[in-house]
Amino acid sequence: MTASATQAEAVALLEQLGVGTATGGARVVRSPIDGAEIGRLAEHSAADVSAAIGRAHAAFLAWREVPAPRRGELVRLFGEELRAHKAALGRLVTLEAGKIPQEGAGEVQEMIDICDFAVGLSRQLYGLTIATERPGHAMRETWHPLGVVGVISAFNFPVAVWSWNTALALVCGNAVVWKPSEKTPLTALASAALLRRAAARMGDVPEGLVEVVIGGAAVGEVLVDDARVPLVSATGSTRMGRAVAPRLAGRFARALLELGGNNGMIVAPSADLGLAVRAILFAAVGTAGQRCTSLRRLFVHDSIYDTLVPRLRRAYGSVPVGNPLTDGTLVGPLIDGAAFTAMQAALDAARAQGGQVTGGERAGVAGCDGGFYVHPALAEMPAQTDIVAHETFAPILYVMRYSDLADAIALHNAVPQGLASSIFTTDLREAETFMSAVGSDCGIVNVNIGPSGAEIGGAFGGEKETGGGRESGSDAWKAYMRRATNTVNYSRALPLAQGIRFDVEG
Ligand code: NAD
Numbered sequence: 001m002t003a004s005a006t007q008a009e010a011v012a013l014l015e016q017l018g019v020g021t022a023t024g025g026a027r028v029v030r031s032p033i034d035g036a037e038i039g040r041l042a043e044h045s046a047a048d049v050s051a052a053i054g055r056a057h058a059a060f061l062a063w064r065e066v067p068a069p070r071r072g073e074l075v076r077l078f079g080e081e082l083r084a085h086k087a088a089l090g091r092l093v094t095l096e097a098g099k100i101p102q103e104g105a106g107e108v109q110e111m112i113d114i115c116d117f118a119v120g121l122s123r124q125l126y127g128l129t130i131a132t133e134r135p136g137h138a139m140r141e142t143w144h145p146l147g148v149v150g151v152i153s154a155f156n157f158p159v160a161v162w163s164w165n166t167a168l169a170l171v172c173g174n175a176v177v178w179k180p181s182e183k184t185p186l187t188a189l190a191s192a193a194l195l196r197r198a199a200a201r202m203g204d205v206p207e208g209l210v211e212v213v214i215g216g217a218a219v220g221e222v223l224v225d226d227a228r229v230p231l232v233s234a235t236g237s238t239r240m241g242r243a244v245a246p247r248l249a250g251r252f253a254r255a256l257l258e259l260g261g262n263n264g265m266i267v268a269p270s271a272d273l274g275l276a277v278r279a280i281l282f283a284a285v286g287t288a289g290q291r292c293t294s295l296r297r298l299f300v301h302d303s304i305y306d307t308l309v310p311r312l313r314r315a316y317g318s319v320p321v322g323n324p325l326t327d328g329t330l331v332g333p334l335i336d337g338a339a340f341t342a343m344q345a346a347l348d349a350a351r352a353q354g355g356q357v358t359g360g361e362r363a364g365v366a367g368c369d370g371g372f373y374v375h376p377a378l379a380e381m382p383a384q385t386d387i388v389a390h391e392t393f394a395p396i397l398y399v400m401r402y403s404d405l406a407d408a409i410a411l412h413n414a415v416p417q418g419l420a421s422s423i424f425t426t427d428l429r430e431a432e433t434f435m436s437a438v439g440s441d442c443g444i445v446n447v448n449i450g451p452s453g454a455e456i457g458g459a460f461g462g463e464k465e466t467g468g469g470r471e472s473g474s475d476a477w478k479a480y481m482r483r484a485t486n487t488v489n490y491s492r493a494l495p496l497a498q499g500i501r502f503d504v505e506g
Contacts, residue, residue: 035370136491
């Protein structure tokens, strides 16, 4: 495919998805596949962002009074739009983020899945009734919408993460203002256009319920600093979280942070090595190592090291790297040249710290000279050195030996990030230990599957520098609502809690 063909296809998809043209403005959007320009957009000013928040706030005031199951109807219709346009939106994800088509479509499937989840949730938002010590009293919790939810998202899941937040936020009665990554605004506009179609079909949805603002960090900061935004869900690097979190804390707003990971896997002596090799490949080289849950650190038991690592080297040597639009490609491009430079710097550091690196060089791909393709790298390390403790958003897998499980778990946990982890073992004691209080310190702890590829039913997120946020399934919806404790006295007396007596004439 030539550069202009990439652009032509993006233009056609934007038209089909209801965005229209994306040709005016100073911000150039490029496809990582070949570096071709696929759109141009104007950035929003601070005043534009403030106005968008104002529209969303006005919409919230009406939306919060709509019964939750009716709010669920909007999300149900959005799910229908996504089903009808899955191929087109998935393809646009491939063009804009460089994911292979399987993963582009998978990302849209994840949006559909969270819509289904949220529709069910819209009839299941619940609070507790709690025993009270006072006779003739009742105590319960009620959950209410929060207001405008700000969503800041990263390039690598350009649409799914927004949908996790938005599907839940909407059924919970909130409005949403979304600042997508400046690298992937087109898929954002397309997703918002599909949501607008769903709103038009439903008919009584307030204008401005979901707004998209275009721009970089400065636009995100406006959202972060606005007192009308009680919750900001921010997904991206730990560096971004470090900037955003104190600003939110400064105005006592809520932060839902989904930040960097540095995910590990332990392969124990009893592991099924066939399964382990396949899982390692998917987790370490899939999405060109650009998932927050990508496998980056591998701890292999001494007794199997010399069997597993040569197998991995062979598998790495044969993994198809190339244009994601070509059938059979499993590893597409890095997002841009800066990601390539960061990967090379990390590999240089790994070598300087005693690592033996295979792979990692730039791969030539016909017709894609402007894209940054790499052979995934295996770096056998003498120890967990500084560079291993650092998240480099590229397909680098650091491999280390271990001999004692407790030591391996300690090493596994000795990094600042705490997102996803896994162990390959058929030994029940090892598996349960890894999932126990003395095991992995991550938010996602798996056995006999890799750390990546979560499904939406579970709560997603991690500890430490990953930010502590939880999105998606389980009871993650509670982050999008405020809780009130209600005590009702239906008696003719006024007994006080803790037996306090305060007798006055009434
Ligand atoms: P990034 O931090 O460069 O950008 C993420 C988003 O934050 C973008 O929209 C960006 O414009 C915005 N931003 C940056 N600085 C900001 C500021 N000071 N104020 C407000 N907004 C700001 O991240 P990226 O390169 O797009 O994505 C890769 C990173 O995201 C990796 O570290 C990856 O692990 C992480 N990530 C985490 C999760 C998760 O769920 N934990 C999911 C996806 C990606």
